[in-house]
Amino acid sequence: MKLYELKAIAKRLNDFTFISRARRIEDNTLELVFDKSDSYFFNMTRGHSFIYKAPSQRPLQGYNAPFDTLLHSLMAASKLIAVEVPNGDRILRFTLAPKSSYKDKIIYLQLEFTGKNTNAILIDENEVIIEALRHIDADSSFRVIRPGLELLPIPPFERDEEEKEIVDIDAFLEEQYRQTQAKKLLELKKQKLSLTAKKSQKLDQLLKKLPNEESLELQAKEYNSYGNLILANLYQIKPYDTQLKTYDFEGNEISLKLPKNIKVNRMSDYFFNLAKRAKNKAKNIHMEKENLQSKKDFYDNIYYALEQAKEPYELELLVPKRAKSQRKKEKLREGELFWIEDYKVFVGRNSNENQKLLSLAKANDLWMHIRDVPSSHVIIRTDKQNLPDSVIQAAAKLCVDFSVKNPGDYEVDYTKRKFVKVQEGSNVLYNKYNTISVTKEGVEIRV
Structure with missing residues (x-):
């Protein structure tokens, strides 16, 4: 100064x-x-x-x-x-x-x-x-x-x-605010975007590493065949053998590597178990893919919301500094933890996490969801206090920002958790609810 x-x-x-x-x-x-x-x-x-x-x-x-x-x-x-x-x-x-x-x-x-x-x-x-x-x-x-x-x-x-x-000290100080705010917003936005992009990229890498259903089924068939070959040639396998040279059921010569530290009479079970795991994984791989993809979509939505944020407060709301340490204290494995005016706000990133949050929520906690649109479930921990309107408005905006990419006007219903009846999965029925309107602005095109 x-x-x-x-x-x-x-x-x-x-x-x-x-x-x-x-x-x-x-x-x-x-x-x-x-x-x-x-x-x-x-x-x-x-x-x-x-x-x-x-x-x-x-x-x-x-x-x-x-x-x-x-x-x-x-x-x-x-x-x-x-x-x-x-x-x-x-x-x-x-x-x-x-x-x-x-x-x-x-x-x-x-x-x-x-x-x-x-x-x-x-x-x-x-x-x-x-x-x-x-x-x-x-x-x-x-x-x-x-x-x-x-x-x-x-x-x-x-x-x-x-x-x-x-000449005009107020105008001077207001201009000081505009300049520092623009610089601060730019630096903070860059930092938050980088953190969010890393999370999305990590999930994208996990998605790319997932085996496809067809290869897993072929793998299950192969392990099953190995198990049957072991059974058919059990009489000639010695305890110290490391491989089995024989012919498969089509008459082709094959060399099969034998598992270490497993008794001969248990080797067939070893391959049958591998076949069973591969088959189960093939059956459930689409669920794992949907789970990872929904989490990636969640962080992509955060990224888009960060891009259009106009104030540091919005950036801190979307990617809070202390959420990581507080998350450990909460022992919360599913969902994301946010803070709005010192109120804990939990957001589900997919159907499984929505179900988990519903089961963890207390009777007087506030639950919210976008009407007529598949969306994240949001739980606000109230501790039996009356929530300020500003907290409800901010949480509703989070619900929209994290759930949909398309700009537009959305209706967010909210009510106490005790008025929400779980149907199948994360589908619910609820009554005695209020509704708040949230407008999601368009995202600028990135070059």
């Missing part, structure tokens, strides 16, 4: 009278809402800090660290007394009177845009640290940042920066 930018921002923020909301929306980004209408965002990433103005945003996840709790309790609905840039340094300091205090009290929020030591610090009126976004120990800096310690001043530093006038 440039010093002249901070001065212009401080001047603008002094136009407001109170802070209605203060929260963390990303790991390093704070949102402050002034006078219930204007949201400003402070990205406190080390070495890449900046400020932007944008519409209020939903947090990517719930933040419940001590800093977040105090940020909310001390700053929400607090009176804004002053915003300053003290000592001509890259610091933005808010002087506030908390609403939650039973007597007159002053606190400070100090945002330090100082390279590797960039930080957000809550301070009391005696300059004692209440809490900080980052704690800093003595081995990292002479300024130890820990609750209960006095905040030492930043050493003076002479700056040689060209002063510039910013």
Whole structure:
């Protein structure tokens, strides 16, 4: 951050009278809402800090660290007394009177845009640290940042920066948002697309490795023939023999490799078992193929949805960062786990997984499905709470994005799991349901 930018921002923020909301929306980004209408965002990433103005945003996840709790309790609905840039340094300091205090009290929020030591610090009126976004120990800096310690001043530093006038600071910060958002969206989308493409490619490789039904049936016939040949020539096989040279039932000379570490009188059973396995695999190979293909289609649909996503929030919703670790805790082998505003959302990738999710769902969990279209089943774990409309809307969009490729308007029915009656497989009957409309936009043609 440039010093002249901070001065212009401080001047603008002094136009407001109170802070209605203060929260963390990303790991390093704070949102402050002034006078219930204007949201400003402070990205406190080390070495890449900046400020932007944008519409209020939903947090990517719930933040419940001590800093977040105090940020909310001390700053929400607090009176804004002053915003300053003290000592001509890259610091933005808010002087506030908390609403939650039973007597007159002053606190400070100090945002330090100082390279590797960039930080957000809550301070009391005696300059004692209440809490900080980052704690800093003595081995990292002479300024130890820990609750209960006095905040030492930043050493003076002479700056040689060209002063510039910013005519409209809000327009400047909104443009900052557009530029950073476009760059962030591009980088995040590239990362998520790569992860999803790898999953789809892995399934495609498994599909290509699957043997076809005809070759398995021929293999079963061959193993069966070997077993019969062993039985017909059992009298001449010695325990130490490694192969059997004989004639097949058509009179052709054949050399048959004998299995190791198997007794002679069990060798025919060995080949008969191989024949049985090959025959069963031939019988069920189409099911395995359908299972793999449905999973591949699922990830292909995610890929298309990622391509048309317009916000980082949508990307994180489709391919969440913490789903993999949380999936292990859930001990969930079937389906995909997603998070929407801290609610667990399970999505079936095929008929088998839909059945499994139905069996795992609790009575008051929310179930959803696209009406009149074969689709993924979606289960939202409610823990008997009333779900916000935003969660239901987002989950319905996931259901459509993961189930269909064609753009259009779709009706998604949803109801409590206890009102869903399983018929055959993953086919169900349900009543007492609600419906939500979801529009799937067209996907741009990829060159």
